[in-house]
Amino acid sequence: xxxxxxxxxKPDFKLEVNFSVPGxxxxxxFGPSGCGKTTLLRAMAGLEPDTTGSLSVNAEQWLxxxxxxxxxxxxxxxxxxxxxxxxxxxxxxxxxYGRKRLRKITEPIDLKELISSLGIxxxxxxYPEGLSGGEKQRVALGRxxxxxxxxxxxxxxxxxxDQSSREKLLLLLEKFLQDxxxxxxxxxxxxxxxxxxxxxxxLLANGVVSDHGAIQQVLGAVDGELSRxxxxxxxxxxxxxxxxxxxxxxVDCGAGIVLQLPDSTxxxxxxxxxxxxxxxxxxxxxxxxxxxxPQRSSILNILPAVIAELAAKPxxxxxxxxxxxxxxxxxxxxxxxxxxxxxxxxxxPVFAQIKSAALI
Numbered sequence: 001x002x003x004x005x006x007x008x009x010k011p012d013f014k015l016e017v018n019f020s021v022p023g024x025x026x027x028x029x030f031g032p033s034g035c036g037k038t039t040l041l042r043a044m045a046g047l048e049p050d051t052t053g054s055l056s057v058n059a060e061q062w063l064x065x066x067x068x069x070x071x072x073x074x075x076x077x078x079x080x081x082x083x084x085x086x087x088x089x090x091x092x093x094x095x096x097y098g099r100k101r102l103r104k105i106t107e108p109i110d111l112k113e114l115i116s117s118l119g120i121x122x123x124x125x126x127y128p129e130g131l132s133g134g135e136k137q138r139v140a141l142g143r144x145x146x147x148x149x150x151x152x153x154x155x156x157x158x159x160x161x162d163q164s165s166r167e168k169l170l171l172l173l174e175k176f177l178q179d180x181x182x183x184x185x186x187x188x189x190x191x192x193x194x195x196x197x198x199x200x201x202x203l204l205a206n207g208v209v210s211d212h213g214a215i216q217q218v219l220g221a222v223d224g225e226l227s228r229x230x231x232x233x234x235x236x237x238x239x240x241x242x243x244x245x246x247x248x249x250x251v252d253c254g255a256g257i258v259l260q261l262p263d264s265t266x267x268x269x270x271x272x273x274x275x276x277x278x279x280x281x282x283x284x285x286x287x288x289x290x291x292x293x294p295q296r297s298s299i300l301n302i303l304p305a306v307i308a309e310l311a312a313k314p315x316x317x318x319x320x321x322x323x324x325x326x327x328x329x330x331x332x333x334x335x336x337x338x339x340x341x342x343x344x345x346x347x348x349p350v351f352a353q354i355k356s357a358a359l360i
Contacts, residue, residue, distance in 0.1 A: 077149030098147030134165030
């Protein structure tokens with residue numbers, strides 16, 4: 001487990017967080033700009049010496065009553081927005097920089113296997129100035145992992161990339177971060193990155209944790225901070241279906257649920273291979289409800305559902321409705337006026353209409 005109760009007072013900002021998440025997998029730290037995401041990562045890494053409280057990483061006390069472990073003792077791998085590669089070193093020399101300075105490597109990562117996984121075999125003799133933004137981030141990730149970290153911290157690693165580079169690296173991270181046996185804290189303000197990468201979620205608002213836990217648990221909290229925001233969304237897992245329709249990508253989510261999205265997305269070709277895993281983000285505002293099955297609709301994804309729960313109160317004129325679709329969780333954000341007109345209540349059967357464009 002990773003358990004944190006951290007406080008940090010700065011002249012213009014106060015961080016006071018309490019959370020506990022599993023000590024493996026990807027934990028996304030999600031929230032708007034300025035909410036304290038980067039400050040939290042710096043505090044966990046030991047880069048904020050005025051941090052007080054406690055921090056335990058897989059039963060190892062990094063901060064507590066007995067003092068604070070130094071940065072180098074914590075052995076944290078960090079990947080920032082700016083890769084900060086050494087310009088006078090080749091890619092291979094950058095990769096090995098941290099490893100050469102280790103006194104002891106507890107569980108060494110195979111260098112050739114890592115290079116192959118990151119797809120940087122052809123870059124080893126080149127210098128950073130000749131690399132694209134996405135290539136630099138792959139090298140930075142490799143350098144961080146080769147330093148034998150106990151915890152990997154990633155601070156918006158995709159935010160400075162163009163759309164094409166961002167998509168390529170995101171596709172790599174989807175598989176790569178699940179394969180490594182190191183807990184990852186991934187800072188982002190992108191709900192797409194959360195939906196595609198995270199196992200756990202820590203929500204930050206004004207320096208305070210508003211919710212934390214397994215991703216489905218946090219996303220499904222109808223009265224939570226995230227649900228009340230305009231970025232409320234659901235995440236559904238599935239795999240690319242063996243049968244496709246013309247111009248569409250069909251995703252089989254199990255229990256007879258097949259969702260369709262246009263074949264004009266920015267995803268690269270190998271994601272379309274039948275049987276490959278897929279995660280779909282569906283914005284709550286892109287899910288509408290009706291009491292009867294629509295006829296001759298242009299909306300492709302119309303699914304029978306049962307209302308599992310409604311938010312206790314409306315927020316800014318809207319209400320979150322949690323739906324159960326054959327065991328899958330889906331949020332809908334509709335007007336309070338519609339809730340009253342349709343007389344919506346828990347246990348009521350409805351039909352959920354999902355815009356194809358909302359699926360990624």
